[in-house]
Amino acid sequence: xxxxxRDIKTMDDLFVHTLRDVYYAEKQLVKALPxxxxxxxxxxxxxxxxxxxxxxxxxxxxxxxxxxMHGTExxxxxxxxIDGIIEEAEEVTGEVEDKPVLNAALAAAAQAAEHxxxxxxxxxxxxxxxxxxxxxxRVLEQTLEEEKAADRKLTEIAEARLNLQAAS
Amino acid sequence: xxxxxRDIKTMDDLFVHTLRDVYYAEKQLVKALPxxxxxxxxxxxxxxxxxxxxxxxxxxxxxxxxxxMHGTExxxxxxxxIDGIIEEAEEVTGEVEDKPVLNAALAAAAQAAEHxxxxxxxxxxxxxxxxxxxxxxRVLEQTLEEEKAADRKLTEIAEARLNLQAAS
Numbered sequence: 001x002x003x004x005x006r007d008i009k010t011m012d013d014l015f016v017h018t019l020r021d022v023y024y025a026e027k028q029l030v031k032a033l034p035x036x037x038x039x040x041x042x043x044x045x046x047x048x049x050x051x052x053x054x055x056x057x058x059x060x061x062x063x064x065x066x067x068x069m070h071g072t073e074x075x076x077x078x079x080x081x082i083d084g085i086i087e088e089a090e091e092v093t094g095e096v097e098d099k100p101v102l103n104a105a106l107a108a109a110a111q112a113a114e115h116x117x118x119x120x121x122x123x124x125x126x127x128x129x130x131x132x133x134x135x136x137x138r139v140l141e142q143t144l145e146e147e148k149a150a151d152r153k154l155t156e157i158a159e160a161r162l163n164l165q166a167a168s
Numbered sequence: 169x170x171x172x173x174r175d176i177k178t179m180d181d182l183f184v185h186t187l188r189d190v191y192y193a194e195k196q197l198v199k200a201l202p203x204x205x206x207x208x209x210x211x212x213x214x215x216x217x218x219x220x221x222x223x224x225x226x227x228x229x230x231x232x233x234x235x236x237m238h239g240t241e242x243x244x245x246x247x248x249x250i251d252g253i254i255e256e257a258e259e260v261t262g263e264v265e266d267k268p269v270l271n272a273a274l275a276a277a278a279q280a281a282e283h284x285x286x287x288x289x290x291x292x293x294x295x296x297x298x299x300x301x302x303x304x305x306r307v308l309e310q311t312l313e314e315e316k317a318a319d320r321k322l323t324e325i326a327e328a329r330l331n332l333q334a335a336s
Contacts, residue, residue, distance in 0.1 A: 006262075006263050006264060006265045007263050008260070008263040008264045008269065008273070009264075009265065009266060009269070010266070010269060011268075011269055011272065011331070011334040011335040013269075014260075014264065014269055014272060014273055014334070017260065017263070018276070021256070021260075079252075079256060080251075080252035080253075080255040080256045080259070081249070081252040081253045081255075081256045081280060082252070083248075083252055084247075084248035084249040084250070084251055084252020084253065084255075085248075085249045085252065085284075087248040087249075087252075088189070088247060088248045088249045091248070092176070092182075092185065092189075094174075095174050095175050095176040095185070096174060096176045096177075096182065097174045097177065098177060098178070100179075101176065101177070101178060101179055101181075101182055104179065104182060104295070105176070105182055108186070108287075108288075108291040111287045111290070111291065112249060112284060112287045112288065114287070115283040115284060115286060115287035116253075116280060116283060116284065118283060119276075119279045119280045119282070119283035119319075120276075120280065122279070122323070123276040123279065123326075126323075126326060126327055126331055127272070127331060127335075130331040130332065130334075130335045131335055151287075155290070155294075158291075158294060159294055163179070163294055163295060163298040164298065166179040166182070166298075167179040167295075167298045167299055
């Protein structure tokens with residue numbers, strides 16, 4: 001996007017821009033998640049991160065399907081939001097030595113990323129429907145539901161195990 | 169926080185660090201929201217932003233209460249996540265000329281910020297309870313509920329008005 005031009009002229013342009021934003025974000029998460037799998041020492045948390053890494057790779061493929069359905073080239077645009085969320089996750093988890101406290105910090109950091117995606121996919125689904133692209137909306141909705149489920153799973157693990165272990 | 173020291177030793181340290189993170193985030197939003205009020209041309213959206221600016225100022229005050237209850241100095245730490253979310257909001261909305269498309273973009277950008285806060289306050293409430301600080305949890309929970317309500321309100325306005333106007 002040009003610095004002095006205004007390249008988003010229509011709702012469809014805004015939809016494509018946001019698809020590209022989340023495409024970049026998912027790819028960054030595919031790169032970031034293996035380190036979170038590595039750092040986590042709670043077996044349930046590790047497994048949840050591992051499963052979500054698999055889902056995230058699938059989200060990238062789904063976005064490529066949506067680009068294709070829409071007739072637009074699949075490419076990313078910089079997404080300072082996800083860069084900031086990942087940077088913050090690395091900074092905070094880098095400050096923690098104690099393993100149980102680190103597990104609690106990792107789960108919380110992952111939930112910040114999940115919530116960013118929930119917000120973006122929620123918007124994309126609504127915009128796709130408004131644009132009469134129910135085909136795109138259906139694919140995006142599958143990912144939205146997986147992001148919500150991943151967030152609920154992390155809340156469950158944190159409340160049943162991680163927070164208790166970290167506080168004791 | 170030191171670059172080569174690991175300053176978060178306990179769950180309580182992690183709680184305080186995250187309080188400081190969201191304290192910084194709320195203050196950045198107090199600075200960013202007036203521009204969103206200014207840019208929005210839909211009267212319901214403008215009113216929602218204006219109301220949320222008032223709430224956000226109150227969230228800063230509530231966090232200061234929580235710091236006090238906890239016996240910790242109220243101060244912020246850099247929060248690259250909110251900086252990235254705000255930067256992205258400014259970038260995207262700067263690309264849009266058409267007023268109805270801009271309103272849809274503004275609402276979506278604000279929802280990304282809401283979701284970041286929902287994730288952080290959700291975590292803080294759970295941690296406060298785990299640490300036996302139900303007093304802090306109760307105050308944080310009030311803000312959590314307001315963030316969720318602000319997000320729902322934006323979804324409502326977007327789906328009833330903004331998306332329709334933007335796509336037509």
